Amino acid sequence: MDPVMHLLLPLLILLALRIDTRSVLLFAPLAILPDFDAFLGLHRVVFHSFIPVVVLPIGLILYSKYKRPEWMLGALLVQFYMASHVALDLGGVSFFWPVTKEMFFMDPELRFNMQGGLNFDWNFRIGFTSYKEMGETDFIAESTFGFLILVAIAAVIYRNETKAAFFKAWSIVRNAVIRG
Helix, strand or coil: CCHHHHHHHHHHHHHHCCCCHHHHHHHHHHHCHHHHHHHHCCCCCHHHCHHHHHHHHHHHHHHHHHCCHHHHHHHHHHHHHHHHHHHHCCCCECCCCCCCCCEEEEEEEEEEECCCCCEEEEEEEEEEECCCCCCCCCCCCHHHHHHHHHHHHHHHHCHHHHHHHHHHHHHHHHHHHHHC
16 A cells, blocks of 8 residues: 555544544654655565554553553554554565564455346455565555545535635644644
8 A cells, every 4th residue: 555545544534533633633644654664675574563563552552541641642543553554554564573574464355246147256365475575666556546536526526624624734733843
């Protein structure tokens, strides 16, 4: 999955659930943080493993619960954004690194065709495969491009609502930057 969708999908889910807008926007960059392991030459390995995705966020949640309760929303957002990234990459991640570099994958398929009636075919594969170096990745894939076109169409149709939402988001980000 491309970084734009890694950012947008969890962000939109949290906004739809009406989680605190300011916090959701401020923590959103964490949704693409796991892809920075590509700079180490180990894409979908180091930051896609259980240590930064499960162990560290759960440690932060426990610390928040017992020492800093005011951090709990932030701790839960860290967990959600990090876990959402790996969930969206389950076509192959080295989740159990450093124990093994083998890539864990889940490949669900639900197909249907309408030739000769309505026919469904379900296939679900799960397992491990050897690590494959990812040479390059799309910054914006075709599904993201289609999604962005839908956003643009909605923005034109609902321009007053879009303008209000944009200025609200901009105000939240600007205030966060000014406050430091």
